[in-house]
Amino acid sequence: MNIDDLMALAKRRGLFWPGAEIYGGASGVYDYGDVGALLKRNWESLWLSFFVDTNPDYHLIEGANIMPEAPLVSSGHASRFNDVIVGCSKCKSFYRADVLLGDAGVKISEGASAEQMGRALEENKVKCQSCRSTAWLPAKAFNMMIDVSLGPEKGDKGYLRPETAQSAYLNFFREFNILRKTLPLGLAIIGRAYRNEISPRQGLYRMRELVQAELQIFFDPENWRVDFGAVSGRKVNVHLYGKGADEKMTLQELVTKHGIPEFYAYHIGLIDVFYRDVLGVPEERIRFLEKGGDEKAFYNKVHMDIEVNVESWGGFKEVGGLHYRGDYDLTQHTKGSQQDHSVTIAERKFMPNVLELSFGVDRNVWMLIDVFYKKDGDRSVLKIRPFLAPYKAAIFSLQKEPEIDKMVETVYKELRPHFKVFLDQSGSIGRRYARMDEIGTPFCITVDYDSVSKGSDKFGTVTVRSRDDKAQVRLKIGELKDYISKATSFNAYGAFGFN
Amino acid sequence: MNIDDLMALAKRRGLFWPGAEIYGGASGVYDYGDVGALLKRNWESLWLSFFVDTNPDYHLIEGANIMPEAPLVSSGHASRFNDVIVGCSKCKSFYRADVLLGDAGVKISEGASAEQMGRALEENKVKCQSCRSTAWLPAKAFNMMIDVSLGPEKGDKGYLRPETAQSAYLNFFREFNILRKTLPLGLAIIGRAYRNEISPRQGLYRMRELVQAELQIFFDPENWRVDFGAVSGRKVNVHLYGKGADEKMTLQELVTKHGIPEFYAYHIGLIDVFYRDVLGVPEERIRFLEKGGDEKAFYNKVHMDIEVNVESWGGFKEVGGLHYRGDYDLTQHTKGSQQDHSVTIAERKFMPNVLELSFGVDRNVWMLIDVFYKKDGDRSVLKIRPFLAPYKAAIFSLQKEPEIDKMVETVYKELRPHFKVFLDQSGSIGRRYARMDEIGTPFCITVDYDSVSKGSDKFGTVTVRSRDDKAQVRLKIGELKDYISKATSFNAYGAFGFN
Numbered sequence: 001m002n003i004d005d006l007m008a009l010a011k012r013r014g015l016f017w018p019g020a021e022i023y024g025g026a027s028g029v030y031d032y033g034d035v036g037a038l039l040k041r042n043w044e045s046l047w048l049s050f051f052v053d054t055n056p057d058y059h060l061i062e063g064a065n066i067m068p069e070a071p072l073v074s075s076g077h078a079s080r081f082n083d084v085i086v087g088c089s090k091c092k093s094f095y096r097a098d099v100l101l102g103d104a105g106v107k108i109s110e111g112a113s114a115e116q117m118g119r120a121l122e123e124n125k126v127k128c129q130s131c132r133s134t135a136w137l138p139a140k141a142f143n144m145m146i147d148v149s150l151g152p153e154k155g156d157k158g159y160l161r162p163e164t165a166q167s168a169y170l171n172f173f174r175e176f177n178i179l180r181k182t183l184p185l186g187l188a189i190i191g192r193a194y195r196n197e198i199s200p201r202q203g204l205y206r207m208r209e210l211v212q213a214e215l216q217i218f219f220d221p222e223n224w225r226v227d228f229g230a231v232s233g234r235k236v237n238v239h240l241y242g243k244g245a246d247e248k249m250t251l252q253e254l255v256t257k258h259g260i261p262e263f264y265a266y267h268i269g270l271i272d273v274f275y276r277d278v279l280g281v282p283e284e285r286i287r288f289l290e291k292g293g294d295e296k297a298f299y300n301k302v303h304m305d306i307e308v309n310v311e312s313w314g315g316f317k318e319v320g321g322l323h324y325r326g327d328y329d330l331t332q333h334t335k336g337s338q339q340d341h342s343v344t345i346a347e348r349k350f351m352p353n354v355l356e357l358s359f360g361v362d363r364n365v366w367m368l369i370d371v372f373y374k375k376d377g378d379r380s381v382l383k384i385r386p387f388l389a390p391y392k393a394a395i396f397s398l399q400k401e402p403e404i405d406k407m408v409e410t411v412y413k414e415l416r417p418h419f420k421v422f423l424d425q426s427g428s429i430g431r432r433y434a435r436m437d438e439i440g441t442p443f444c445i446t447v448d449y450d451s452v453s454k455g456s457d458k459f460g461t462v463t464v465r466s467r468d469d470k471a472q473v474r475l476k477i478g479e480l481k482d483y484i485s486k487a488t489s490f491n492a493y494g495a496f497g498f499n
Numbered sequence: 500m501n502i503d504d505l506m507a508l509a510k511r512r513g514l515f516w517p518g519a520e521i522y523g524g525a526s527g528v529y530d531y532g533d534v535g536a537l538l539k540r541n542w543e544s545l546w547l548s549f550f551v552d553t554n555p556d557y558h559l560i561e562g563a564n565i566m567p568e569a570p571l572v573s574s575g576h577a578s579r580f581n582d583v584i585v586g587c588s589k590c591k592s593f594y595r596a597d598v599l600l601g602d603a604g605v606k607i608s609e610g611a612s613a614e615q616m617g618r619a620l621e622e623n624k625v626k627c628q629s630c631r632s633t634a635w636l637p638a639k640a641f642n643m644m645i646d647v648s649l650g651p652e653k654g655d656k657g658y659l660r661p662e663t664a665q666s667a668y669l670n671f672f673r674e675f676n677i678l679r680k681t682l683p684l685g686l687a688i689i690g691r692a693y694r695n696e697i698s699p700r701q702g703l704y705r706m707r708e709l710v711q712a713e714l715q716i717f718f719d720p721e722n723w724r725v726d727f728g729a730v731s732g733r734k735v736n737v738h739l740y741g742k743g744a745d746e747k748m749t750l751q752e753l754v755t756k757h758g759i760p761e762f763y764a765y766h767i768g769l770i771d772v773f774y775r776d777v778l779g780v781p782e783e784r785i786r787f788l789e790k791g792g793d794e795k796a797f798y799n800k801v802h803m804d805i806e807v808n809v810e811s812w813g814g815f816k817e818v819g820g821l822h823y824r825g826d827y828d829l830t831q832h833t834k835g836s837q838q839d840h841s842v843t844i845a846e847r848k849f850m851p852n853v854l855e856l857s858f859g860v861d862r863n864v865w866m867l868i869d870v871f872y873k874k875d876g877d878r879s880v881l882k883i884r885p886f887l888a889p890y891k892a893a894i895f896s897l898q899k900e901p902e903i904d905k906m907v908e909t910v911y912k913e914l915r916p917h918f919k920v921f922l923d924q925s926g927s928i929g930r931r932y933a934r935m936d937e938i939g940t941p942f943c944i945t946v947d948y949d950s951v952s953k954g955s956d957k958f959g960t961v962t963v964r965s966r967d968d969k970a971q972v973r974l975k976i977g978e979l980k981d982y983i984s985k986a987t988s989f990n991a992y993g994a995f996g997f998n
Contacts, residue, residue: 011673012677013677014674014677014678017673019562019563019565019566019567019669020566020567020569020570020669021669021670021673022570022669022672022673022832022836022838023567023569023570023669023835023836026563026565026566026567026657027649027650027655029563029565030563031560031561031562031563031666031669031670032560032561032562033560033670033673033674033677034558034559034560034674034677034678034686036560036561037558037559037560037561038559040561041559053915053919054915056911056915056920056921056922059533059536060533060536060537060540061530061531061532061533061535061536062530062531062535062536062539063518063530063531064518064525064528064529064530064708065564065691065708066518066525066528066645066693066707066708067518067519067525068518068519068522068525070519070522071519071521071522085651087651094650094651094652142651146565146647146648146649147647147648148645148646148647148659149645149646150526150645150695150707151526151593151695151697152584152586152593152641152697153593154695156526158525160647160659167530170518170519170520170521170522170530171520171530171532173521174510174516174520174521174532175513175532175533178511178512178513178532178533179513179533180923180925180926187533192564192691194565196649196650196653198650198651208565208649209563209564209565333521336522337521337522339521412555416552416553416555417990417991420552421555422555423555424679426679427679491916
């Protein structure tokens with residue numbers, strides 16, 4: 001699928017579409033429909049149960065989206081959260097310079113200055129994508145934060161937070177004191193972040209309003225024991241900084257040969273388990289891309305992008321990141337807030353370090369559809385794992401009969417307290433199956449004449465058709481709940497060495 | 500408790516506190532801590548399972564917080580979402596005129612004009628709350644929306660949505676077409692809304708960034724059958740427009756004697772069930788306040804505030820609303836978007852009407868703490884119903900012993916896949932109980948010497964202490980899951996006539 005195919009599917013099947021669509025659609029903001037909201041929530045719940053709820057020292061919090069200016073001065077966002085933009089002097093179209101250069105096949109470092117990018121545009125005679133002119137206004141730094149003015153005279157300046165991470169850093173001090181002053185301490189947030197993207201595009205890839213799932217782990221850099229042995233032998237695809245190609249190596253090799261800290265390699269392992277073993281993304285489609293030099297944020301000690309090969313985005317694209325941020329964040333907020341964030345544990349005073357696990361929720365939803373939407377003969381099936389499916393089952397009536405309708409209702413009421421069920425009473429049975437296949441519903445339950453015919457040996461039973469192999473079984477109504485629950489639930493705890 | 504007491508409790512116990520607190524706190528925006536985020540999510544899940552998931556025609560969606568200008572011109576927010584503000588000419592403090600008048604004991608209609616409010620301030624010699632001056636600048640209308648400027652030249656004007664409702668209205672057209680073109684259709688949203696409040700105050704009452712849980716039901720005004728008989732005999736507290744006092748009457752009387760539509764009265768019943776029977780708010784603390792005349796929004800055909808008597812807010816305060824909005828919303832968006840929103844069902848063409856169930860999530864969280872936080876002898880206990888409790892159980896070790904620690908871990912791992920469990924290993928047992936009492940944890944499990952002494956008849960058992968009566972029972976580890984699950988879970992389906 002290309003971007004247009006995927007977006008058309010998303011609109012047709014209730015997944016997502018541009019915000020304010022009836023007014024022509026807003027740029028870079030999206031709404032989730034009834035099916036998309038369920039899929040997104042399922043991904044979020046899975047993330048939460050896998051990365052956060054498995055550890056008694058990690059907690060979910062929620063932070064406001066509006067932030068005053070001071071903390072974003074401390075964090076560096078007010079001065080440094082910039083992209084280089086350039087405008088066409090003829091038609092006044094504006095572009096992100098790095099995206100424009102990338103589209104033209106010109107390689108440039110993400111950290112290049114405005115001057116460097118401007119020079120590269122001229123030297124390579126890059127054309128305006130609207131009017132084909134090569135006459136550029138001077139490239140300049142452009143702050144990506146969206147600002148708001150509050151109060152009766154609109155004199156209080158604030159920003160929409162550019163990342164959920166800052167909400168965690170701002171709350172570390174209070175949570176550390178509430179949670180018994182021990183480390184590690186994990187603060188997770190699933191919430192919105194905002195960026196004034198110049199050229200929002202590629203569907204849910206580059207958005208002005210996005211949803212992040214981030215876990216900030218605050219730890220003692222001299223004393224953080226992780227169960228590295230549980231994953232050290234695992235082979236992962238990595239692209240190390242300065243190397244020309246992807247390599248497959250064990251996490252132990254990453255530590256021993258490439259100096260990656262053990263706690264960091266352990267979390268590569270966790271993330272790899274999440275994508276490959278839990279979500280089921282094929283091994284060759286996931287890799288960890290190390291950033292170095294001026295490509296990585298200056299405060300990061302180790303920085304890897306989590307990338308998935310997404311056909312509709314044209315190759316490997318970032319869906320998350322793993323960042324060892326050192327003590328940058330708490331040091332900056334200590335200076336800015338005058339509140340000392342260093343801690344004293346076992347008579348040693350130090351500034352906690354931060355390991356950040358960051359995921360773009362919208363990008364992950366898009367990725368799931370791209371990777372798991374398959375042609376299967378004449379069918380189109382979203383073969384996501386059953387625990388991710390928006391609806392676990394659909395219930396159809398095969399004929400229009402009061403007795404059948406009544407049994408459909410009975411089955412519906414029996415199942416809905418246990419998992420999401422979709423009721424579909426109209427249209428041909430083939431079209432109803434097709435619809436459920438396209439949104440990944442693992443089971444379709446059909447009530448027919450036999451189900452309600454007292455003489456039939458099928459009385460009180462229904463047909464259950466399975467999404468992936470189209471196999472049909474006949475089950476008693478009382479058997480449905482356990483049959484479907486067993487096949488569609490996920491327990492993060494029993495699996496993957498967490499116990 | 501007064502506001503300061505409740506806020507102190509909230510800060511001490513991980514519930515909530517002002518955003519960017521270490522920088523002095525942002526005005527009117529709050530962050531939820533580890534305990535508060537769980538309580539808030541539990542309320543949201545309960546709301547969702549009670550009002551939305553019980554009906555196969557109702558669906559949760561998600562809408563972006565940033566909206567372009569056009570739909571908010573159509574909805575009337577750009578011109579009419581105003582408060583009257585007034586500034587002190589001496590010290591330049593600004594106030595919402597109605598709040599200032601209310602504080603001074605002057606009665607004025609919510610819909611009064613700037614001129615009327617200005618006159619009322621002068622006539623009653625109302626003083627500035629900062630400098631006691633009575634010299635006011637002219638009162639003026641002030642738009643409450645928070646605007647944003649997007650794009651490379653910041654030329655694209657947008658707003659942070661003032662209510663989640665608009666996201667539902669903007670998506671009705673697509674969802675109606677996806678969901679088989681039938682009515683009623685319910686679109687629910689739990690999300691943030693933004694208002695440039697002049698005087699944010701009273702904790703989570705008047706906020707600049709708030710969370711709403713709203714259900715918009717689109718229906719055919721000539722053909723919407725509700726199961727009114729299931730609730731018609733229920734007595735509720737209402738304060739009808741123009742009446743001097745609260746009255747207790749049946750929903751049937753509301754329909755017969757006061758002309759309230761049946762579908763509307765039915766939803767009063769549902770909401771009353773939610774507050775009294777599900778949340779457990781005492782009957783005398785909840786009432787429905789009808790708005791009329793210039794107090795109600797002009798487009799509402801019937802408008803009632805859902806009020807709870809909240810001690811820390813000084814009496815009955817709005818925690819939600821039930822609004823019969825007629826066809827105002829879809830008619831406006833039809834005009835504004837040029838997209839006809841009328842529908843044709845059974846060969847009749849009409850504009851769907853909207854019934855809105857609107858709830859302030861933050862206000863409801865605050866209300867729960869206010870209503871259910873009790874002194875019980877020398878204890879302070881948050882006696883919320885167990886299914887709302889942030890943690891269902893806590894696990895303590897009574898002594899510091901490797902064998903005991905091991906069993907604590909076993910119990911923790913046994914229970915955590917099934918419900919939220921808090922692990923607390925340090926401090927006196929009394930302080931650990933006190934902490935759990937204050938956040939409403941229904942059960943505290945203690946592992947002691949007997950639990951791990953092979954000779955003891957208590958080997959393999961733990962003490963389970965119940966929050967409300969402090970009664971202790973000794974249970975085998977294998978019995979804990981069912982014992983606690985049974986006492987702390989809620990099934991919206993079996994109860995209250997939904998089946």
